[in-house]
Amino acid sequence: MPDIKVILAQDLRQANREYATENREKFSCLGITVVNLISSPGAGKTSLLEATLAHLSGSMAIGVIEGDIATTRDAARIARYNVPVVQINTQGACHLDARLISQAMVELPLEKLDLLFIENVGNLVCPAEFDLGEDIKVCILSVAEGSDKPLKYPLVFREAQVLLLNKIDLLPYTDFDMEAFRQDISNLNPELTIFPVSARTGEGLGEWCTWLKQQVSSKKRSVAPFAATV
Protein backbone atom coordinates (compact mmCIF):
# COMPACT_ATOMS: atom_id res chain seq x y z
CA MET A 1 0.00 0.00 0.00
CA PRO A 2 2.02 2.99 -1.23
CA ASP A 3 1.46 6.26 0.61
CA ILE A 4 0.59 9.28 -1.48
CA LYS A 5 0.86 12.91 -0.53
CA VAL A 6 -1.37 15.28 -2.46
CA ILE A 7 -1.00 19.05 -2.39
CA LEU A 8 -4.51 20.45 -2.80
CA ALA A 9 -4.13 24.12 -1.79
CA GLN A 10 -7.87 24.67 -2.19
CA ASP A 11 -9.85 27.38 -0.50
CA LEU A 12 -12.71 26.14 1.66
CA ARG A 13 -14.85 29.06 0.47
CA GLN A 14 -14.26 28.34 -3.20
CA ALA A 15 -17.45 26.34 -3.83
CA ASN A 16 -19.48 29.07 -2.18
CA ARG A 17 -17.72 31.69 -4.31
CA GLU A 18 -18.60 29.82 -7.48
CA TYR A 19 -22.29 29.64 -6.56
CA ALA A 20 -22.17 33.33 -5.57
CA THR A 21 -20.67 34.31 -8.93
CA GLU A 22 -23.38 32.35 -10.74
CA ASN A 23 -26.11 34.00 -8.65
CA ARG A 24 -24.62 37.44 -9.24
CA GLU A 25 -24.51 36.92 -13.00
CA LYS A 26 -28.10 35.78 -13.05
CA PHE A 27 -29.28 38.74 -10.94
CA SER A 28 -27.28 41.17 -13.09
CA CYS A 29 -28.66 39.74 -16.30
CA LEU A 30 -32.16 40.42 -15.00
CA GLY A 31 -31.25 43.84 -13.62
CA ILE A 32 -32.27 42.92 -10.07
CA THR A 33 -30.64 44.75 -7.17
CA VAL A 34 -29.93 42.29 -4.37
CA VAL A 35 -29.57 43.33 -0.75
CA ASN A 36 -28.23 40.98 1.95
CA LEU A 37 -29.48 42.03 5.41
CA ILE A 38 -27.19 40.98 8.26
CA SER A 39 -27.59 41.57 11.98
CA SER A 40 -27.66 39.83 15.33
CA PRO A 41 -31.03 38.38 16.43
CA GLY A 42 -33.39 41.08 17.60
CA ALA A 43 -31.70 44.07 15.94
CA GLY A 44 -34.85 44.58 13.88
CA LYS A 45 -34.15 43.04 10.48
CA THR A 46 -37.68 41.85 9.87
CA SER A 47 -39.31 44.99 11.30
CA LEU A 48 -37.08 47.21 9.17
CA LEU A 49 -37.81 45.08 6.16
CA GLU A 50 -41.55 45.42 6.80
CA ALA A 51 -41.24 49.18 7.19
CA THR A 52 -39.14 49.36 4.00
CA LEU A 53 -41.66 47.27 2.05
CA ALA A 54 -44.47 49.54 3.21
CA HIS A 55 -42.44 52.59 2.18
CA LEU A 56 -41.50 51.27 -1.28
CA SER A 57 -44.87 49.65 -1.96
CA GLY A 58 -46.15 50.53 -5.43
CA SER A 59 -42.84 52.04 -6.61
CA MET A 60 -41.12 48.80 -7.61
CA ALA A 61 -41.46 45.00 -7.63
CA ILE A 62 -39.81 43.44 -4.60
CA GLY A 63 -39.11 39.85 -3.59
CA VAL A 64 -37.81 38.46 -0.32
CA ILE A 65 -35.79 35.42 0.71
CA GLU A 66 -36.08 34.78 4.44
CA GLY A 67 -33.34 32.83 6.20
CA ASP A 68 -33.95 31.39 9.64
CA ILE A 69 -32.74 28.40 11.59
CA ALA A 70 -36.35 27.35 12.14
CA THR A 71 -40.01 28.38 11.62
CA THR A 72 -41.74 30.28 8.82
CA ARG A 73 -42.83 33.12 11.10
CA ASP A 74 -40.84 35.79 9.26
CA ALA A 75 -42.07 34.67 5.84
CA ALA A 76 -45.64 34.90 7.15
CA ARG A 77 -44.98 38.46 8.36
CA ILE A 78 -43.50 39.47 4.99
CA ALA A 79 -46.26 37.80 2.94
CA ARG A 80 -48.74 40.26 4.46
CA TYR A 81 -47.13 42.94 2.28
CA ASN A 82 -48.16 41.09 -0.88
CA VAL A 83 -44.61 40.42 -2.01
CA PRO A 84 -43.34 37.02 -3.17
CA VAL A 85 -41.37 35.43 -0.33
CA VAL A 86 -39.41 32.19 0.07
CA GLN A 87 -38.41 30.87 3.46
CA ILE A 88 -35.14 28.98 3.89
CA ASN A 89 -34.79 26.98 7.09
CA THR A 90 -31.13 26.19 7.65
CA GLN A 91 -31.93 23.51 10.28
CA GLY A 92 -29.24 24.72 12.61
CA ALA A 93 -26.71 26.31 10.27
CA CYS A 94 -25.66 29.76 11.44
CA HIS A 95 -25.64 31.51 8.05
CA LEU A 96 -27.05 31.40 4.53
CA ASP A 97 -24.74 30.32 1.74
CA ALA A 98 -24.81 30.95 -1.99
CA ARG A 99 -26.00 27.42 -2.81
CA LEU A 100 -29.09 27.87 -0.63
CA ILE A 101 -29.82 31.14 -2.45
CA SER A 102 -29.44 29.50 -5.86
CA GLN A 103 -32.03 26.92 -4.81
CA ALA A 104 -34.41 29.45 -3.30
CA MET A 105 -34.28 32.04 -6.10
CA VAL A 106 -35.93 29.76 -8.64
CA GLU A 107 -39.07 29.85 -6.48
CA LEU A 108 -39.39 33.61 -7.11
CA PRO A 109 -40.75 35.38 -10.20
CA LEU A 110 -37.27 36.79 -10.86
CA GLU A 111 -37.98 38.25 -14.30
CA LYS A 112 -40.57 40.55 -12.70
CA LEU A 113 -38.43 41.78 -9.80
CA ASP A 114 -36.53 45.05 -9.41
CA LEU A 115 -35.26 44.46 -5.90
CA LEU A 116 -34.59 41.33 -3.86
CA PHE A 117 -34.00 41.35 -0.12
CA ILE A 118 -32.26 38.41 1.49
CA GLU A 119 -32.75 38.39 5.24
CA ASN A 120 -29.85 36.38 6.62
CA VAL A 121 -29.90 34.23 9.75
CA GLY A 122 -29.69 36.41 12.86
CA ASN A 123 -25.95 36.33 13.58
CA LEU A 124 -23.34 39.09 13.46
CA VAL A 125 -20.39 36.77 12.80
CA CYS A 126 -20.82 33.98 10.23
CA PRO A 127 -23.03 35.58 7.56
CA ALA A 128 -20.27 38.14 6.93
CA GLU A 129 -18.00 35.34 5.65
CA PHE A 130 -20.34 34.08 2.94
CA ASP A 131 -20.91 35.93 -0.31
CA LEU A 132 -24.41 35.18 -1.60
CA GLY A 133 -24.08 37.01 -4.92
CA GLU A 134 -25.65 40.19 -3.54
CA ASP A 135 -24.92 43.75 -4.70
CA ILE A 136 -25.10 45.32 -1.28
CA LYS A 137 -24.44 43.98 2.19
CA VAL A 138 -26.46 45.93 4.72
CA CYS A 139 -25.56 45.56 8.35
CA ILE A 140 -28.20 46.43 10.93
CA LEU A 141 -27.18 47.38 14.44
CA SER A 142 -29.65 48.48 17.08
CA VAL A 143 -28.59 51.07 19.62
CA ALA A 144 -29.64 48.70 22.41
CA GLU A 145 -26.77 46.40 21.44
CA GLY A 146 -24.19 49.03 22.35
CA SER A 147 -21.79 51.28 20.50
CA ASP A 148 -18.79 48.94 20.99
CA LYS A 149 -20.05 46.31 18.53
CA PRO A 150 -18.16 47.43 15.41
CA LEU A 151 -14.80 46.73 17.03
CA LYS A 152 -16.03 43.50 18.64
CA TYR A 153 -17.58 42.09 15.45
CA PRO A 154 -15.43 43.87 12.86
CA LEU A 155 -15.79 41.72 9.76
CA VAL A 156 -19.43 42.51 9.03
CA PHE A 157 -18.80 46.23 9.49
CA ARG A 158 -15.87 46.03 7.07
CA GLU A 159 -17.77 44.02 4.47
CA ALA A 160 -20.97 46.09 4.53
CA GLN A 161 -21.66 49.05 2.25
CA VAL A 162 -24.53 50.32 4.39
CA LEU A 163 -25.18 50.38 8.10
CA LEU A 164 -28.70 50.89 9.36
CA LEU A 165 -28.45 52.07 12.96
CA ASN A 166 -31.88 50.99 14.17
CA LYS A 167 -34.02 51.81 17.21
CA ILE A 168 -32.71 55.37 17.44
CA ASP A 169 -35.94 56.21 19.27
CA LEU A 170 -34.31 54.38 22.21
CA LEU A 171 -31.17 56.57 22.21
CA PRO A 172 -32.19 58.64 25.28
CA TYR A 173 -32.61 55.43 27.31
CA THR A 174 -29.22 53.88 26.52
CA ASP A 175 -25.54 54.70 27.02
CA PHE A 176 -24.89 54.44 23.28
CA ASP A 177 -21.84 56.62 22.55
CA MET A 178 -22.53 58.03 19.08
CA GLU A 179 -19.23 59.85 18.80
CA ALA A 180 -17.12 56.80 19.66
CA PHE A 181 -19.30 54.69 17.39
CA ARG A 182 -18.77 56.98 14.39
CA GLN A 183 -15.04 57.15 15.11
CA ASP A 184 -14.74 53.34 15.22
CA ILE A 185 -16.69 53.01 11.98
CA SER A 186 -14.56 55.60 10.22
CA ASN A 187 -11.43 53.70 11.27
CA LEU A 188 -12.83 50.30 10.28
CA ASN A 189 -14.59 51.21 7.07
CA PRO A 190 -14.56 54.88 6.06
CA GLU A 191 -16.72 54.11 2.99
CA LEU A 192 -19.62 52.78 5.06
CA THR A 193 -22.84 54.76 4.59
CA ILE A 194 -24.78 55.10 7.85
CA PHE A 195 -28.54 55.68 8.04
CA PRO A 196 -29.86 56.23 11.57
CA VAL A 197 -33.40 54.83 11.53
CA SER A 198 -36.26 53.63 13.65
CA ALA A 199 -38.47 50.92 12.22
CA ARG A 200 -40.94 51.68 14.98
CA THR A 201 -41.37 55.44 14.47
CA GLY A 202 -40.39 55.56 10.79
CA GLU A 203 -37.60 58.08 11.43
CA GLY A 204 -34.86 58.01 8.79
CA LEU A 205 -36.66 55.52 6.56
CA GLY A 206 -37.21 58.12 3.85
CA GLU A 207 -33.46 58.66 3.36
CA TRP A 208 -32.77 54.92 3.35
CA CYS A 209 -35.52 54.22 0.83
CA THR A 210 -34.44 57.10 -1.42
CA TRP A 211 -30.92 55.67 -1.43
CA LEU A 212 -32.32 52.20 -2.27
CA LYS A 213 -34.35 53.59 -5.17
CA GLN A 214 -31.17 55.19 -6.57
CA GLN A 215 -29.36 51.84 -6.38
CA VAL A 216 -32.23 50.06 -8.12
CA SER A 217 -32.44 52.57 -10.95
CA SER A 218 -28.66 52.65 -11.52
CA LYS A 219 -28.58 48.83 -11.68
CA LYS A 220 -31.46 48.92 -14.16
CA ARG A 221 -29.58 51.47 -16.26
CA SER A 222 -26.45 49.34 -16.23
CA VAL A 223 -28.29 46.44 -17.90
CA ALA A 224 -30.54 48.52 -20.17
CA PRO A 225 -28.11 48.75 -23.14
CA PHE A 226 -27.61 45.01 -22.99
CA ALA A 227 -31.35 44.33 -22.78
CA ALA A 228 -31.98 46.56 -25.80
CA THR A 229 -29.71 44.42 -27.99
CA VAL A 230 -31.46 41.16 -27.10
Next chain:
Amino acid sequence: MHELSLAQEAVRLIVEDATRRGIKQVTLVKILVGEWTAVLPEAFQLAFECASRGTLAEGARLEIEEAPARALCSTCGLEFHPEEWILLCPSCSTPGARLLSGREMQVVSYEGSC
Protein backbone atom coordinates in the same frame (compact mmCIF):
# COMPACT_ATOMS: atom_id res chain seq x y z
CA MET B 1 -18.53 29.48 14.30
CA HIS B 2 -19.27 27.91 10.95
CA GLU B 3 -16.72 25.13 11.35
CA LEU B 4 -19.17 22.43 10.32
CA SER B 5 -19.86 23.83 6.85
CA LEU B 6 -16.13 24.43 6.32
CA ALA B 7 -15.28 20.90 7.48
CA GLN B 8 -17.93 19.48 5.15
CA GLU B 9 -16.36 21.39 2.28
CA ALA B 10 -12.88 20.12 3.24
CA VAL B 11 -14.14 16.52 3.31
CA ARG B 12 -15.91 17.00 -0.02
CA LEU B 13 -12.74 18.35 -1.69
CA ILE B 14 -10.52 15.60 -0.25
CA VAL B 15 -12.90 12.72 -0.98
CA GLU B 16 -13.46 13.95 -4.54
CA ASP B 17 -9.72 14.21 -5.20
CA ALA B 18 -8.81 10.95 -3.41
CA THR B 19 -11.50 8.98 -5.27
CA ARG B 20 -10.19 10.26 -8.58
CA ARG B 21 -6.69 9.07 -7.66
CA GLY B 22 -7.84 5.66 -6.43
CA ILE B 23 -6.85 6.39 -2.84
CA LYS B 24 -8.70 4.06 -0.46
CA GLN B 25 -7.90 5.62 2.89
CA VAL B 26 -6.91 9.16 3.81
CA THR B 27 -4.54 9.18 6.78
CA LEU B 28 -3.55 12.81 7.25
CA VAL B 29 -5.16 16.15 6.39
CA LYS B 30 -3.45 19.53 6.67
CA ILE B 31 -5.56 22.65 7.03
CA LEU B 32 -4.43 26.27 7.09
CA VAL B 33 -6.63 28.66 9.05
CA GLY B 34 -5.99 32.39 9.35
CA GLU B 35 -5.89 34.07 12.73
CA TRP B 36 -8.78 36.30 11.68
CA THR B 37 -11.32 33.79 10.45
CA ALA B 38 -13.21 33.08 13.70
CA VAL B 39 -12.49 29.39 13.14
CA LEU B 40 -11.59 27.51 16.30
CA PRO B 41 -9.21 24.58 15.78
CA GLU B 42 -10.92 22.46 18.47
CA ALA B 43 -14.33 23.03 16.90
CA PHE B 44 -12.96 22.32 13.44
CA GLN B 45 -11.46 19.04 14.71
CA LEU B 46 -14.82 17.89 16.05
CA ALA B 47 -16.63 19.07 12.92
CA PHE B 48 -14.14 17.20 10.74
CA GLU B 49 -14.68 13.98 12.69
CA CYS B 50 -18.43 14.30 12.16
CA ALA B 51 -18.21 15.33 8.51
CA SER B 52 -15.76 12.56 7.57
CA ARG B 53 -17.74 9.73 9.19
CA GLY B 54 -18.48 7.00 6.66
CA THR B 55 -16.12 8.51 4.05
CA LEU B 56 -12.58 7.49 3.11
CA ALA B 57 -11.33 10.38 5.21
CA GLU B 58 -12.78 8.88 8.39
CA GLY B 59 -10.11 8.45 11.03
CA ALA B 60 -7.60 10.72 9.26
CA ARG B 61 -5.33 12.74 11.52
CA LEU B 62 -6.01 16.44 11.24
CA GLU B 63 -3.24 19.04 11.46
CA ILE B 64 -4.38 22.63 11.68
CA GLU B 65 -1.83 25.35 11.09
CA GLU B 66 -2.68 28.92 12.00
CA ALA B 67 -1.62 31.73 9.67
CA PRO B 68 -0.92 34.85 11.71
CA ALA B 69 -2.50 38.14 10.66
CA ARG B 70 -0.09 40.47 8.81
CA ALA B 71 -0.81 43.96 7.50
CA LEU B 72 1.04 46.44 5.31
CA CYS B 73 0.80 50.16 6.01
CA SER B 74 0.08 52.10 2.83
CA THR B 75 1.63 55.27 4.22
CA CYS B 76 4.98 54.22 5.68
CA GLY B 77 5.29 50.71 4.23
CA LEU B 78 5.69 48.96 7.59
CA GLU B 79 4.61 45.32 7.73
CA PHE B 80 3.15 44.54 11.14
CA HIS B 81 0.98 42.20 13.18
CA PRO B 82 -2.30 44.09 13.59
CA GLU B 83 -3.98 43.98 16.98
CA GLU B 84 -7.40 45.06 15.79
CA TRP B 85 -9.43 45.26 12.63
CA ILE B 86 -8.91 48.97 12.29
CA LEU B 87 -5.41 47.93 11.13
CA LEU B 88 -3.70 50.83 12.82
CA CYS B 89 -0.04 51.19 11.89
CA PRO B 90 2.05 51.06 15.11
CA SER B 91 4.67 53.32 13.53
CA CYS B 92 2.76 56.17 11.83
CA SER B 93 -0.74 55.61 13.30
CA THR B 94 -2.50 55.45 9.91
CA PRO B 95 -5.61 53.23 10.07
CA GLY B 96 -6.78 50.96 7.26
CA ALA B 97 -3.57 49.10 6.36
CA ARG B 98 -3.83 46.36 3.73
CA LEU B 99 -4.36 42.91 5.22
CA LEU B 100 -1.77 40.52 3.76
CA SER B 101 -2.70 37.35 5.60
CA GLY B 102 -4.89 36.05 8.39
CA ARG B 103 -8.02 35.27 6.37
CA GLU B 104 -6.91 31.90 4.98
CA MET B 105 -9.15 28.82 5.07
CA GLN B 106 -7.49 26.17 3.00
CA VAL B 107 -6.98 22.45 2.60
CA VAL B 108 -3.23 22.50 2.11
CA SER B 109 -2.60 18.81 1.49
CA TYR B 110 -3.55 15.30 2.48
CA GLU B 111 -1.92 11.89 2.61
CA GLY B 112 -3.45 8.53 1.90
CA SER B 113 -2.86 4.98 0.80
CA CYS B 114 -4.14 3.12 -2.23
